[in-house]
Amino acid sequence: MTLPDTMRAMVTMGHGGPEQMVWRTDWPRPDPGPGDVLVRVGACGLNNTDINTRTGWYSPAVVTATSGSGHDAAGAEEPSWGGAPIAFPRIQGADACGCIVAVGDGVDPARIGQRVITDNWLRDPTDPSNKDAAGYFGSECDGGFAEYTVMRAVNALAVDSPLSDAELATFSCSYSAAEGMLCRANVTAADTVLVPGASGGVGGALVQLAKRRGARVIALASDSKHAEVAQLGPDRILSRAPDDLRGALGSEKISVVADVVGGPYWPQLIDVLERGGRYTCAGAIAGPLVTLDLRTLYLRDLTFTGSTVIDAQVMPNLIRYIEAGEIKPLLAATYPLEQLHAAQAAFAEKRHAGNIVVIP
Template identity: 75%
Template sequence: MNLPEKMRAMVTMGHGGLEQMQLHADWPRPSPKAGEVLIRVGACGLNNTDVNTRSGWYSKAVTDATTGDAFDTVSEDDPTWGGNPITFPRIQGADVCGHIVAVGDGVDPVRIGERVITDNWLRDESDPDNKDKTGYFGSECDGGFAEYTVIRASNTVAVQSDLSDAELATFSCSYSTAEGMLTRAKVTDKDTVLVPGASGGVGGAVVQLAKRRGARVIALASEAKHGDVAALGADMVLPRGPDDLRAALGKEKITVVADVVGGPYWPNLIDILERGGRYTCSGAIAGPMVEFDLRTFYLRDLTFTGSTVIDPEVMANLVRYIEAGDIRPALAATYPLEDLREAQATFIAKKHTGNIVVTP
């Protein structure tokens, strides 16, 4: 196959606002090294990690809520998920769906032509369970906001599905994050799970994946999105932040809170957990700094788990769920690559339900 030497790519030039993303029409196309594959990108999902890495929000120097704008002070030592430095220019974008069009040494050429989605955690292949030896696709290395991208062959999962590339590009980050949270919290069919921010990509995935486990799901979302969230399978949908959450829940007994929101409302979430309940967190879009009463924590025998690096088998499991029709995409909108700034602005505004995807 004759492949072009150049490609279109949206390149992030440094920490800051939307202006840091610049479209290049003649960016060098990457070539796969040993153990890698070259993917012609069909679609790439947009996630909070793209916004937060660009803005530098992951840095401990930042204590504000996610805004998508530039921050006055960003430490250059810890502005990524893994707390590592990031180098620019960088092609962001992690949730790739596309076709393998070339392979590097050591990769079976039979894989050329496969339709794949990406497993975005870049693990040490000799020590895959070591969380200290991980990076993230589109963060510590270039990702999928381009016509082509390279990734290790072991980080691609073949998928057989009638879903479009854009629909499949909603799964890798949001759904793996959600499944990781539910796994850490050991959610079963005996649980009732409260999901703040249920209209977002991760929140909506938590709703579906918790229901798949047989749990009862109570969702929090703005009232304009209640119909969309209910369609994902939530058993009850409440306003985003009820003044009296305990009263709003009625007789519901919450055993698990699966949270990506945080912020000022956070103490209310902890106060309604049943004794022995579990809180699992993989985000803090409303603000990372919260008021925490240790007495509630220990007197109620609560368990808190953070969830970032997912277990290696999660992506293979998600593809099985996709192919079996157990979970479905929540695709809010699709934008062409050149409109990625507009797509991010829409994403940041949070007026949509589900995921936003770009196509090259």
């Protein structure tokens, strides 16, 4: 196969607003190095991680909700999610789905032609369990907002599925984040799990993956999105933020809150946890600063867990779930890659249910 020397790509030039994403039709196509594969991208999903990295939201100086705009408090040298600045220009996009078209030294040529999705976590090959050394695809290296992308062969996970590239591009980030949260909270069939923001990518994944574990699931979502959320199989759906959450739950005993929302409503989420309950978190869409009465934490024997760098088995397990048809995508919309600005604007407005994907 003859490959072009250049490609179309959306290139992020620095921290800031959407204007930092520049459309290029002549960007050099990367070559796979030793241990790498070159993937022709079929689709790439949008995630909060991409926007938060561009805007500088991970900076400790930023205390507002995620919005998709540049944050004035975050300078160019502020750290990204991992606590260190990233290099620009950078092609973002974590959730790439595509086909391997070339391999680097040390990679079996038989992999050419495989359809793959990304395991986004770039682990130290000499110590994969070292979470301090982990990087993220589309952050510490170029990602999938382009016609071609290079990734480590170990991060290109073969998938055999009738789903479209766009549907498969909804899984890697959202579903791995959700499964990581449920692993940290040790969710089992004995649990009742409350999922705020259940219409979002991670929220919808939490609903499905908690149900897969046999748990009872109660979803919180805007009334206009209840029909879409119902497709994911929760046992109950409540309004996004009931004035009296305890009253709305009635006799339900919540053993786990799986949250990526945070913000001003957060104290009510904690207040409904039963004694010995667990709170697990992998985001703060509505705002990172919350109020906690420490007496609630210790007098009710609660456990709080954060989840970012997932355990190594999470993505291979997700591949199994996908191939077995145990989880399904909730694809909200697709956009051409050159319309990434409009796609991210729609993503930030949160009027959709599920995931938004761009097509190179």
